[in-house]
Amino acid sequence: MPWDEGLVNSLVYDAPDPSEGRIVSYVKAINEALTIGLANDPAVFVMGQGVDDPSAMFGTTRGLQHHFGPDRVFDTPLSEEGMMGVCTGAAMNGMRPVFMHNRPDFVLLAFNQLVTHAAKFHFMDNGQTTVPMVVWAAIGRGWGSGAQHSQAIQGLLLGVPGLKIVMPSTPYDAKGLLLSAILDNNPVCVFEHRWLMKKDGIVPDGFYRVPLGKGTYRRRGRDVTIAGASHAIELGLQAATQLEAEGISADVIDLRTIKPMDEHIILESLEKTGRIVAVDTAWMKGGVCAEIGCLAAEKGFHFLKAPVARVGLPDIPTPAGYTLEQHYYPDAARIAAAARSLLR
Amino acid sequence: MIRDQGPAFLTDRIPDPGPRILARTEHVALTIRYRYTGEGAAGFERYHGSHTPEFLRGLFFSMLRIRRIEEEIERRYHQDQMKTPIHLVIGQEATSVGACAALAQTDLLYSSHRTHGNYLAKGGDLKAMLAEMHCRITGCVGSRGGSMHLIDKRVGMAGTSAIVGGAVPIAVGAGLAAQMKGEDRVTMVFLGDATTEEGVTSESLNFAALKRVPVVFFCENNFYSVQSPLSTRQPARDLHRWAATYQMPSVAVDGVNVLAVHDAAARAVARARSGEGPTFIEAPVYRLRAHGGSGDDTHTGYRHIAEREHWEAFDPVALFEHVLRKKDLLDDQALDGIERQIANEIVEAFEFALNSPNPTKEDLTRHVYAE
Numbered sequence: 284m285p286w287d288e289g290l291v292n293s294l295v296y297d298a299p300d301p302s303e304g305r306i307v308s309y310v311k312a313i314n315e316a317l318t319i320g321l322a323n324d325p326a327v328f329v330m331g332q333g334v335d336d337p338s339a340m341f342g343t344t345r346g347l348q349h350h351f352g353p354d355r356v357f358d359t360p361l362s363e364e365g366m367m368g369v370c371t372g373a374a375m376n377g378m379r380p381v382f383m384h385n386r387p388d389f390v391l392l393a394f395n396q397l398v399t400h401a402a403k404f405h406f407m408d409n410g411q412t413t414v415p416m417v418v419w420a421a422i423g424r425g426w427g428s429g430a431q432h433s434q435a436i437q438g439l440l441l442g443v444p445g446l447k448i449v450m451p452s453t454p455y456d457a458k459g460l461l462l463s464a465i466l467d468n469n470p471v472c473v474f475e476h477r478w479l480m481k482k483d484g485i486v487p488d489g490f491y492r493v494p495l496g497k498g499t500y501r502r503r504g505r506d507v508t509i510a511g512a513s514h515a516i517e518l519g520l521q522a523a524t525q526l527e528a529e530g531i532s533a534d535v536i537d538l539r540t541i542k543p544m545d546e547h548i549i550l551e552s553l554e555k556t557g558r559i560v561a562v563d564t565a566w567m568k569g570g571v572c573a574e575i576g577c578l579a580a581e582k583g584f585h586f587l588k589a590p591v592a593r594v595g596l597p598d599i600p601t602p603a604g605y606t607l608e609q610h611y612y613p614d615a616a617r618i619a620a621a622a623r624s625l626l627r
Numbered sequence: 628m629i630r631d632q633g634p635a636f637l638t639d640r641i642p643d644p645g646p647r648i649l650a651r652t653e654h655v656a657l658t659i660r661y662r663y664t665g666e667g668a669a670g671f672e673r674y675h676g677s678h679t680p681e682f683l684r685g686l687f688f689s690m691l692r693i694r695r696i697e698e699e700i701e702r703r704y705h706q707d708q709m710k711t712p713i714h715l716v717i718g719q720e721a722t723s724v725g726a727c728a729a730l731a732q733t734d735l736l737y738s739s740h741r742t743h744g745n746y747l748a749k750g751g752d753l754k755a756m757l758a759e760m761h762c763r764i765t766g767c768v769g770s771r772g773g774s775m776h777l778i779d780k781r782v783g784m785a786g787t788s789a790i791v792g793g794a795v796p797i798a799v800g801a802g803l804a805a806q807m808k809g810e811d812r813v814t815m816v817f818l819g820d821a822t823t824e825e826g827v828t829s830e831s832l833n834f835a836a837l838k839r840v841p842v843v844f845f846c847e848n849n850f851y852s853v854q855s856p857l858s859t860r861q862p863a864r865d866l867h868r869w870a871a872t873y874q875m876p877s878v879a880v881d882g883v884n885v886l887a888v889h890d891a892a893a894r895a896v897a898r899a900r901s902g903e904g905p906t907f908i909e910a911p912v913y914r915l916r917a918h919g920g921s922g923d924d925t926h927t928g929y930r931h932i933a934e935r936e937h938w939e940a941f942d943p944v945a946l947f948e949h950v951l952r953k954k955d956l957l958d959d960q961a962l963d964g965i966e967r968q969i970a971n972e973i974v975e976a977f978e979f980a981l982n983s984p985n986p987t988k989e990d991l992t993r994h995v996y997a998e
Contacts, residue, residue, distance in 0.1 A: 326808075328807065354807065360830065360833055360834055360837070362830030362833065362834065364827045365826075365827050365830025365833075365834060366830070366834070367796070368793070368795070368797050368799070368800060368827060368831065369796050369799050369800035369803060369834060371796070371797050371800055372796065372797035372798060372799060372802075372803070372804065373800040373801070373804040373807075374800070375786065375800070376735075376785075376804035377804055378803075378804045378807060378808075395790060395827070396793070396796065396797075399788075399790055399793065400788060404786065405994050405996070405997050406994050406995055407768060407771050407778075408771070408772065408776065408778045408786065409767075409769040409771050409772075409993075410993065410994035411768070411779075412780065412785075412786070413997040414997075444995055445995060447996075468997035468998065469996050
């Protein structure tokens, strides 16, 4: 959405050192993944509302229809459930659809097909079919997006067997994870975050994959673990920098895929630090924060030196006005405060 | 008992809605709310010339086979060996058999919760079906689906959904895949009258017409969704006329006349195969049993016994038997032979199901995710 471009720009990090490699924007990284996916396999196609329009889904689909033709990259009717079913049926019959949505809020219209059909068919028909499809959406935030244009719905889907859920935080991962999602033989949801999409980063040329289900350390520390994904990791890294100045060092774990979740890396870090702050872009209840917290209690209880802390959204719908919103979204300071409280 | 009855099907089946008509509908509801409007046995005449005796006898065999299988399932259901919901197709055999006879084995069929007739008519294995209904590992989907998910991709029984309307966009997607891959493959999806009320059906018809997807929407209009009559769910309208507004050919056909069903399906399939896009077919037909389970539930009062009896006079199996006998294509001796063959097959299939092993704990975790 054009009106939050300024806000997104204000959060852009310093560009990485070009001597480390090629620097590419987050949007361009996604565009490269889609281009490679389409070029490598005629079964891949890209569809979604406005993927061929001048805004090109934040720029991620720019030029794709020109290169690959309107049969493989096409606009759709405003029929989220129907089109999710069309993707499911096409995927069950040899295609690899990538269904792109401006916002996860719109995916809610298609839950019947996503949750009750796409995620279940491989199981229900005893493995006779596979459903290799990607459902892509960008989580909104700010500038009036409000209750219906900024929902981060990953928590609602965590408990759905048969689905995988990817939440990248860097341009490198956005490309590598999307390529893994396209090549995966299951329905994979890729939830981007709008505020990451103006970020630049080092992105390898050509084809590469970041494996699904594997987290990574973004920063190493001793005293506390900060674990989450997507934009929450941006804030987690800022928090870690603040804490460092106070002599507190943090592990920052980027899960990259939240379903399946890399339990090993969380427990490995927790064993070292004994303290964990679970962070997410969505509501704390019943979501990524809750799942990380439960994992710590269930399998890492003997490592814990302090209670689990969660930093995500309160149990309140997103307000549209910035006057309320400033009290709503967590920031780096809140994550740092949560970490500090565990060390007292 | 077979009665020939006019007027010709399709002619002003539902009058213009209006206060007077609505009042009359209320009155009619006390006895026969939905009347058979086909031509009975006379309606078969125009289709005979083009078919061989073998084809006609084959259709009859398939219909009678489905009927006898359903009756045996119904007879045994109270024994509680089949721990699965059942949705019998007694009274709806002509639609499955007629439509599937127009499909090649490589064509795909998608379906709803009422799957028995579709699965059998498409060539699904009876032993695997009954094993599935007995929750055995030898079931067509290994005890994961039950009677609402009778799937056998080897014969093109490609998928079912127990959510009303769920299979409709999936069938369109299957058709889109065939179109994109340039495959000579038609997809048909069976849906009920209530499915036309689901938003996703409108979405699917729109997209199929837009992209000229090679798909056939086959609507069995049996007038009731569980126990809710069409009149409490939709304004008075012809479902095929509603579908025609999506810019695709849409026809109504006598759902108890297997030859009429086959003819309409064959035209739609040929149209899809030649790249001309989708067709909608509405086939009014009557469910002679309850929505689910065994037996009829008319006595509970949601429909009148006179209505069921009215439709029993147009039982699709008895009707076709009558037609074949009149044409000297079937006699008592031939029928006895067919009945014996079917009875033996059914006994054998139930024995197979009951003697099959149960799945194990290890089977539970298979096929949650694909490799």
